[in-house]
Amino acid sequence: MKKIIETFELTKYYGKHLGIKDINLSVHEGEIFGFIGSNGAGKSTTIRTLLGLINASSGKAEIFDKEISKNKEYILSHIGYMPSESNFYGDMRVGEVIKYSSQLRKLNCDEEAKKLVDRFELDAKKKISELSLGNRKKVNIVCAMQHKPKLYIFDEPTSGLDPLMQREFWDLVKERNKEGATVFLSSHILSEVQHYCHRAAIISNGSLVMTSAISEIIKSMAKRIVITGISSDFYVEGIKNLKVNGDVASFLYSGDINMILRELSKTEVKDLIITEPDLDEIFMYYYERSETR
């Protein structure tokens, strides 16, 4: 499958302070790729290095098979970027910012811009300085999407948006993805990554912890097991995160499931639930593992 983004040992130091280290990442054409990490983990540093806003200390990044440091204008002309914080010129009006963005691209996007402004219920005549965080975010959505690029890079795209607008945003992302666009987005809202992304990578302390398909990540993980009607001395080798509340025990288990069943056969169990953990639990699991390394 064609790679749209590929990084090779991408490393960035801010003076002596580590931003990211040896990031090897590839995003394939047509996928929605989630980039998960806590605040300060290195998500924005990776994105800003990809866009050429900051220079890599070592390693390199390629987008559309071209190295970013040498082909910045070509690459940026095919990207729609939404930063985590939406800052515009305070003296401009919404419509002026959107127009300025298309003019900087030497494109006329009036028609698509109008559709997006209506869809996100923006007032084009309002001054930027009068907008709430959520509305500034919407202006950013229009600026990033009005020219229908091949690649979208979103840094925490839904922060500040109300739930209705979040849904509208994701609908739009899915539409563009269906039309063939590739999407690379960072988030710490794991449910949206789980829901909308095909693959994801987890970054912690500047290093990639893992990269995989969302379904694979969830499958490869321990199961969440909840048992009702358990004796207080219940224990099986290898269980994690055990929480006992009365006769209800909840824990993560990645070993042989028969061990659990054998143990349970000795007692009168009222109920047994085995589920896949959600991405939050997986995230915490990988984080704890990477912290203890």
Next chain:
Amino acid sequence: MRVFFRELKSGFKSFSIWTLSIAFFVAIVMLMFPEMSGNMNALDESFANMGGFTDAFGLDVLKMTTAMGFYGIESGNIVGIGTAMYAALLGINSLAKEEGKHTAEFLISHPIKRSKIVTEKLSAVFFQIILMNLVIIGVAILSFQIIGEEIQMDQFLKLHLATFFMNIQLAAISFMISAFLKGGGAGIGLGLALSMYFLGIIANITDMAKDLKYITPFKYAEAAQIFSENKLLWDLIGIGMTVSIICILIAYWKFTRKDIAI
């Protein structure tokens, strides 16, 4: 040219205030001349014998009793210091304000070469300096006509040409500093303009500090020297313009490589 026009539009209010204020004071001072000139014979003599103070402002050369002399002392100082401060402010804010106001990420994530951003922003700085000087020259000429005094155009234009070069030099130095900053540097810009102004005064007072003339652009934009010798100090202007070109090249070099602060 989008960035260029954006710069002009966003700076229009500030440009208008500075330009009209300087022009207003030039006009007021010149309109006061007819009333003051009758009482200034004695003043001229006193001013010419005030030692360091006289040297500092060239009061032994410029005659307050003539319209040109009065213009050189009063308006020359207002125009000199006023335009210098605004030129330095323009230069220092030009690149740094994008990072200071967190708009750099928006601008630089568009497909526009950073060198083009520098070119358009620098052009906007120079355009505003040119326009400001033209407005002030126009108002000064009009003031001379209103009070019915003859303007010695040759000297007058030389003074304003030198002032323009001085503005360009201060703007270029500030512009270079701006490329290194990650936020507003208005204080640095104004500090630079005022320091250069005072260095010019110190260079006039004592021979020990005469080499300061190679540092401060105020020295070649001095009405006393230009009006008395009716020539421009091209050697100093040449040094000043060389410094300006070097500063501009450094600004290009830095801004096209720097990590943009968010």
